[in-house]
Amino acid sequence: MTLTVTRPTTTVPENPRPFGFVRHSLALARRSLIKTLRTPEQLLDVTLQPVIFVVVYVFLLGGAISGSTHDYLQLLLPAIMVQTVMFGGMATGVNLNTDIGKGVFDRFRSLPIARSAPLVGSVLGDLIRYVVAIVSLLGFGYAIGFRIQTDPLSALAACLLTILFAFSVSWAFVFIGMLMRQPGGVQGVAFLVLFPLTFGTSMVAPKESMPGWLQAWVNVNPVSHVMDAARGLMLGGPVAGPVGWTLLWSAAFIVVFAPLAVRAYRLRV
Amino acid sequence: MNLAFEAEGLVKRFGKTTALAGIDLAAGQGTVLGVLGPNGAGKTTAVRILATLLRPDAGRAAVRGVDVVKDAGRVRRMIGLTGQYASVDEDLTGMENLVLIGMLLDLCRVDAKARAAELLKEFGLAEAGSRPAKTYSGGMRRRLDLAASLVGRPDVIYLDEPTTGLDPAKRDDVWNIIRSLVTDGVTVLLTTQYLEEADALADDISVIDHGKVIAHGSPAELKQVVGGQTILVRPTDPARLADATAILAAVSGREPESPARGVIAVPVDDDTAFTTVVGRLDREGIGVTELSLRLPSLDEVFFTLTGRHTVEETAA
Ligand SMILES: Nc1ncnc2c1ncn2[C@@H]1O[C@H](COP(=O)(O)OP(=O)(O)O)[C@@H](O)[C@H]1O
Ligand SMILES: [Mg+2]
Numbered sequence: 001m002t003l004t005v006t007r008p009t010t011t012v013p014e015n016p017r018p019f020g021f022v023r024h025s026l027a028l029a030r031r032s033l034i035k036t037l038r039t040p041e042q043l044l045d046v047t048l049q050p051v052i053f054v055v056v057y058v059f060l061l062g063g064a065i066s067g068s069t070h071d072y073l074q075l076l077l078p079a080i081m082v083q084t085v086m087f088g089g090m091a092t093g094v095n096l097n098t099d100i101g102k103g104v105f106d107r108f109r110s111l112p113i114a115r116s117a118p119l120v121g122s123v124l125g126d127l128i129r130y131v132v133a134i135v136s137l138l139g140f141g142y143a144i145g146f147r148i149q150t151d152p153l154s155a156l157a158a159c160l161l162t163i164l165f166a167f168s169v170s171w172a173f174v175f176i177g178m179l180m181r182q183p184g185g186v187q188g189v190a191f192l193v194l195f196p197l198t199f200g201t202s203m204v205a206p207k208e209s210m211p212g213w214l215q216a217w218v219n220v221n222p223v224s225h226v227m228d229a230a231r232g233l234m235l236g237g238p239v240a241g242p243v244g245w246t247l248l249w250s251a252a253f254i255v256v257f258a259p260l261a262v263r264a265y266r267l268r269v
Numbered sequence: 270m271n272l273a274f275e276a277e278g279l280v281k282r283f284g285k286t287t288a289l290a291g292i293d294l295a296a297g298q299g300t301v302l303g304v305l306g307p308n309g310a311g312k313t314t315a316v317r318i319l320a321t322l323l324r325p326d327a328g329r330a331a332v333r334g335v336d337v338v339k340d341a342g343r344v345r346r347m348i349g350l351t352g353q354y355a356s357v358d359e360d361l362t363g364m365e366n367l368v369l370i371g372m373l374l375d376l377c378r379v380d381a382k383a384r385a386a387e388l389l390k391e392f393g394l395a396e397a398g399s400r401p402a403k404t405y406s407g408g409m410r411r412r413l414d415l416a417a418s419l420v421g422r423p424d425v426i427y428l429d430e431p432t433t434g435l436d437p438a439k440r441d442d443v444w445n446i447i448r449s450l451v452t453d454g455v456t457v458l459l460t461t462q463y464l465e466e467a468d469a470l471a472d473d474i475s476v477i478d479h480g481k482v483i484a485h486g487s488p489a490e491l492k493q494v495v496g497g498q499t500i501l502v503r504p505t506d507p508a509r510l511a512d513a514t515a516i517l518a519a520v521s522g523r524e525p526e527s528p529a530r531g532v533i534a535v536p537v538d539d540d541t542a543f544t545t546v547v548g549r550l551d552r553e554g555i556g557v558t559e560l561s562l563r564l565p566s567l568d569e570v571f572f573t574l575t576g577r578h579t580v581e582e583t584a585a
Contacts, residue, residue: 017375020375023372023375024372024373027369027372027373028369028373030369031358031361031365031369034360034361034365035358035360035361038360038401039360102354102355102356103352103353103354103355103356103357104356104357104358106317106320106322106350106352106354106356107350107352107356107370107417107418108373109321109322110320110321110322110345110348110349110350111345111370111373111374112342112343112345112346112373112374112375113373117373
């Protein structure tokens with residue numbers, strides 16, 4: 001191999017350029033996005049899994065629970081959408097946990113960027129997963145008879161609100177991802193957290209059919225508000241309260257877990 | 270002398286393991302410091318502290334006078350790192366890898382692309398640049414890794430065992446790259462397990478063991494201590510071993526050792542010793558299946574310096 005010494009054509013600025021944090025995070029989000037698109041099998045969890053859930057609930061249990069599979073589907077789908085997108089956020093934590101042990105993160109750490117930029121980049125890049133999840137779920141839902149009963153803008157608002165909430169919760173998964181030694185561990189803990197959060201709601205059955213202690217949990221569970229908001233925005237009914245609560249809870253998750261995640265990342269050697 | 274980087278009394282512990290026990294390293298601008306040591310000696314830990322990835326428990330380190338703990342941000346603008354383990358993103362193409370780093374170094378997209386293309390060309394990866402790095406061979410990956418640490422034209426480059434696991438031809442590629450860096454005025458910290466590599470590239474060598482520097486000097490000075498070259502002979506006919514031993518003893522003035530059955534070896538100081546030995550073997554009609562002149566192995570260096578052999582420790 002011959003090596004030619006080339007005169008510099010480009011020089012790295014001596015001092016940081018402004019808005020570095022935003023630019024760096026976006027560049028790193030692009031990296032996550034490329035990685036996801038190049039390994040589409042990574043999207044199976046957010047495309048196939050919800051479809052299976054819908055099939056099982058609607059056709060196996062729907063008749064028994066509500067008497068009509070068609071009516072049941074209308075109520076179920078917005079709730080399943082929330083569940084799917086939340087489960088989709090788990091992958092961010094798992095992937096980061098896998099990534100962080102590799103040399104790539106050492107390189108990021110040796111570059112003059114904010115410590116949190118690689119985390120923010122991953123979380124932003126994974127928004128694509130939520131979009132794919134929602135599109136494929138709504139597509140399947142429509143094929144088997146789900147219909148939005150409000151208007152397209154409200155339905156879009158339901159999707160965006162769901163994405164916002166999942167984005168906030170994914171900081172908790174990033175935090176878990178920074179704490180655990182193994183990706184499997186991240187998954188285990190994330191499931192432990194997600195099951196009571198997503199199933200402890202009126203997602204599959206009306207709250208009134210549950211025992212008192214479970215109803216109490218459903219009432220305080222933040223995910224209940226998100227599902228109520230998604231149903232309200234897609235099917236009609238009260239929205240102001242549930243949307244307000246969802247926004248509050250989203251803010252709370254970010255304020256608590258984003259700093260914790262960044263701190264855990266810094267402390268990890 | 271203007272120091273490009275220096276470390277003084279660095280101590281780092283991981284639980285009960287003391288990875289660094291007060292290590293001092295320094296290199297003048299535009300020189301290559303070779304850090305030679307066996308597995309587990311603390312090479313990677315020292316590099317990670319100098320690269321602002323780890324904080325030392327005690328001691329200090331600075332790059333061009335800037336403290337790596339107090340002013341890590343400024344240090345990161347001056348350094349490039351090629352870690353012991355591949356630090357390229359396998360799913361991204363060579364081009365995407367380098368552009369990403371350019372963007373993180375505050376280049377605008379156009380400049381980042383130009384710089385990436387330039388480096389890919391220099392490193393013989395122009396064509397492979399559009400393929401994901403996971404399709405690269407070991408040598409190509411290492412070159413991409415090196416290119417990645419050069420995107421920002423750093424003043425100081427850390428190369429942690431850059432040739433471990435490469436075959437000799439690929440190793441020569443990497444050596445040439447390192448030599449051309451030095452011509453450009455870059456300061457290099459190179460860790461290695463091979464005296465030969467440190468000898469070929471470094472202006473100064475620090476030999477480290479158990480987190481301490483146990484010898485420091487120029488390659489010439491070090492070779493004076495550990496013995497320069499070693500001649501190794503394996504006669505075809507084992508019965509002639511005694512005759513061959515006598516020749517080696519006569520030429521070197523030392524008692525040859527037998528590192529393996531049917532093989533004898535002796536350190537020599539004189540550059541002409543090898544040709545003299547070849548001539549004598551020829552005259553006495555002793556055929557050989559193996560005849561070589563080589564630098565001492567790391568193990569031999571260690572034995573001379575510490576009286577112990579390098580112990581196989583768990584790889585870090
Ligand atoms: N993150 C870590 N946690 C625990 N022990 C470590 C860690 N990193 C290195 N060590 C230990 O520190 C010592 C020095 O390791 P290292 O610096 O990697 O040596 P080298 O690079 O010379 O092989 C080894 O005993 C290694 O096991
Ligand atoms: Mg090492």
